Amino acid sequence: MxxxxxxxxxxxxxxxxxxxxxxxxxxxxxxxxxxxxxxxxxxxxxxxxxxxxxxxxxxxxxxxxxxxxxxxxxxxxxxxxxxxxxxxxxxxxxxxxxxxxxxxxxxxxxxxxxxxxxxxxxxxxxxxxxxxxxxxxxxxxxxxxxxxxxxxxxxxxxxxxxxxxxxxxxxxxxxxxxxxxxxxxxxxxxxxxxxxxxxxxxxxxxxxxxxxxxxxxxxxxxxxxxxxxxFTASFVGNANLLPVSVGVGSVSLGGAEVKVDTGEVAAGVSATLCVRPHLVGLGPGPNALTGTVTEVQWRGATHRLYVDVDGQPVKADLRELRTPPSLGEEVTVHFAPEDAVLLAAGVTDG
Ligand SMILES: Nc1ncnc2c1ncn2[C@@H]1O[C@H](COP(=O)(O)OP(=O)(O)OP(=O)(O)O)[C@@H](O)[C@H]1O
Ligand SMILES: [Mg+2]
Structure with missing residues (x-):
């Protein structure tokens, strides 16, 4: 070399x-x-x-x-x-x-x-x-x-x-x-x-x-x-970082059960689920979460929605919507299990 x-x-x-x-x-x-x-x-x-x-x-x-x-x-x-x-x-x-x-x-x-x-x-x-x-x-x-x-x-x-x-x-x-x-x-x-x-x-x-x-x-x-x-999740790209408690092959997020690959994270612990906003969809689907719209931002090519799910703000970046939801409206958002990454708590260096 x-x-x-x-x-x-x-x-x-x-x-x-x-x-x-x-x-x-x-x-x-x-x-x-x-x-x-x-x-x-x-x-x-x-x-x-x-x-x-x-x-x-x-x-x-x-x-x-x-x-x-x-x-x-x-x-x-x-x-x-x-x-x-x-x-x-x-x-x-x-x-x-x-x-x-x-x-x-x-x-x-x-x-x-x-x-x-x-x-x-x-x-x-x-x-x-x-x-x-x-x-x-x-x-x-x-x-x-x-x-x-x-x-x-x-x-x-x-x-x-x-x-x-x-x-x-x-x-x-x-x-x-x-x-x-x-x-x-x-x-x-x-x-x-x-x-x-x-x-x-x-x-x-x-x-x-x-x-x-x-x-x-x-x-x-x-x-x-x-x-x-x-740190990496939030510094490289946008991220939803949602506190969850880990089960077997799934996690609970507020009241909802969500399927994800729990990998090496032990059941019973608290962890953080990382989902990229552009991988969150609007409407029913796998890993559906119901919440209230707290903010709608038009960004030209996309709409950014903030949805309160059991006290957790979930961001969704969606292709520009013809009829965006109104503030306070109840909506369902979802994401594919393979689009979520479970981050064990306390792993901040190495
Ligand atoms: N000559 C110096 N004497 C004392 N402290 C210094 C000196 N140069 C840098 N530092 C300190 O070292 C740390 C790292 O500085 P550095 O310049 O490497 O940061 P950086 O990541 O390049 O930040 P930035 O994005 O602001 O340029 C800082 O806390 C800075 O105050
Ligand atoms: Mg510098």
């Missing part, structure tokens, strides 16, 4: 505060791994440990087979894009892009060609002579990416690269990043975001962080369909 990333029980502390707690995670060569988690969960810290801007208190960081834990940043072969681009305002685009190459002491004759390649790849070739202040936010973003790519890194670290862009520009850049990755299939990418859509769209796998710890890791589909705990 020449370009994967491996965290081997990496911990980082500031003073007494542990902000990254024994992270074990491998990004395979050519893989896009999203680090997803709320503010302060340790995402940027993990990235900085790979880049060499923070020294772990314990554990090792590997890039490929190389232990880089104590290597200075410029010797790690890494391209990095931070949240605010950090372009040099007094340098033209081409000089910004050449900066990393010069720092690396690349051969002088090679630099113009490499700069041109990187600008070409990010669609910025015709802007080489401009200054950052003469560019839009999205264009500055491309230059920052070109600068990271110019050194032909084995590892690309992206820290919330799209967070300063508006929603429309963001979805365009997301498609661009996906294209870039197809053009550079050997580059391993660690992509920090707190936006689940970015993570679901771009990543081969998602590592979910909370409170300095890795909570879950898997493909987007795995995490979405089979979350391991309530």
């Amino acid at each position: 020449s370009g994967g990333i491996r965290f081997d029980s990496v911990s980082v502390a500031y003073g007494k505060q542990v902000v990254l707690d024994s992270l074990d995670l491998t990004v395979e060569q050519g893989e896009v791994m999203a680090l997803l988690g709320p503010s302060g969960s340790g995402k940027t810290t993990a990235l900085r440990a790979v880049a060499g801007f923070v020294r772990p208190a314990s554990g090792r960081v590997f890039i490929g087979d190389r232990d880089v834990t104590v290597l200075p940043p410029h010797r790690r072969g890494i391209g990095m894009v931070v949240q605010q681009y950090a372009l040099f305002p007094h340098m033209r685009v081409e000089d910004n892009v050449a900066f990393g190459l010069k720092a690396q002491k690349a051969a002088r004759v090679e630099i113009p060609g490499r700069v041109a390649d990187a600008l070409e790849m990010t669609g910025m070739a015709s802007y080489a002579k401009r200054y950052p202040r003469e560019l839009s936010g999205g264009q500055q973003q491309r230059v920052a990416i070109a600068r990271a790519l110019a050194i032909r890194p084995g590892v690309l670290l992206l820290d919330e690269p799209l967070s300063a862009l508006d929603a429309q520009l963001r979805s365009g850049m997301l498609a661009e990043l996906a294209r870039l990755h197809r053009e550079l299939p050997d580059v391993s990418i660690l992509y920090v975001t707190h936006d689940q859509v970015e993570a679901l769209t771009l990543a081969d796998r998602i590592a979910v962080m909370d409170k300095a710890r890795l909570q879950d890791c898997g493909t987007p589909q795995e995490l979405y369909r089979r979350p391991r705990n309530e």
Whole structure:
């Protein structure tokens, strides 16, 4: 392996505060791994440990087979894009892009060609002579990416690269990043975001962080369909998280008996049932629940209903209804047994 990333029980502390707690995670060569988690969960810290801007208190960081834990940043072969681009305002685009190459002491004759390649790849070739202040936010973003790519890194670290862009520009850049990755299939990418859509769209796998710890890791589909705990269920996609008591092959939810796969969760305990709102149907069906409509939201393509079932709010996202129910109306909602996941209580890490 020449370009994967491996965290081997990496911990980082500031003073007494542990902000990254024994992270074990491998990004395979050519893989896009999203680090997803709320503010302060340790995402940027993990990235900085790979880049060499923070020294772990314990554990090792590997890039490929190389232990880089104590290597200075410029010797790690890494391209990095931070949240605010950090372009040099007094340098033209081409000089910004050449900066990393010069720092690396690349051969002088090679630099113009490499700069041109990187600008070409990010669609910025015709802007080489401009200054950052003469560019839009999205264009500055491309230059920052070109600068990271110019050194032909084995590892690309992206820290919330799209967070300063508006929603429309963001979805365009997301498609661009996906294209870039197809053009550079050997580059391993660690992509920090707190936006689940970015993570679901771009990543081969998602590592979910909370409170300095890795909570879950898997493909987007795995995490979405089979979350391991309530944190993942609510952070990756929308979820109904309903308190239930577990029986054998079924659970009771308020007064209703509901069929689900109880898996390894023991009968007699309290647990949480996770059902995605878009998998809840309106009207009779399997696992029917009756309740009162407390809110109806029209969202264009869909209606979101909130239904109170024995004191539990159940959210249902339905294709736009011709005649939506009224507030206070009694309705039946249902879901297929295979669309529900039972989460044992108290499993929040591991
Ligand atoms: N240089 C520092 N000195 C002290 N504490 C720090 C330092 N850098 C980060 N921290 C703390 O470490 C914790 C994790 O920070 P980090 O930047 O990794 O979070 P994050 O997940 O990237 O959050 P965000 O989504 O807001 O960027 C936070 O509690 C933060 O206050
Ligand atoms: Mg951060």
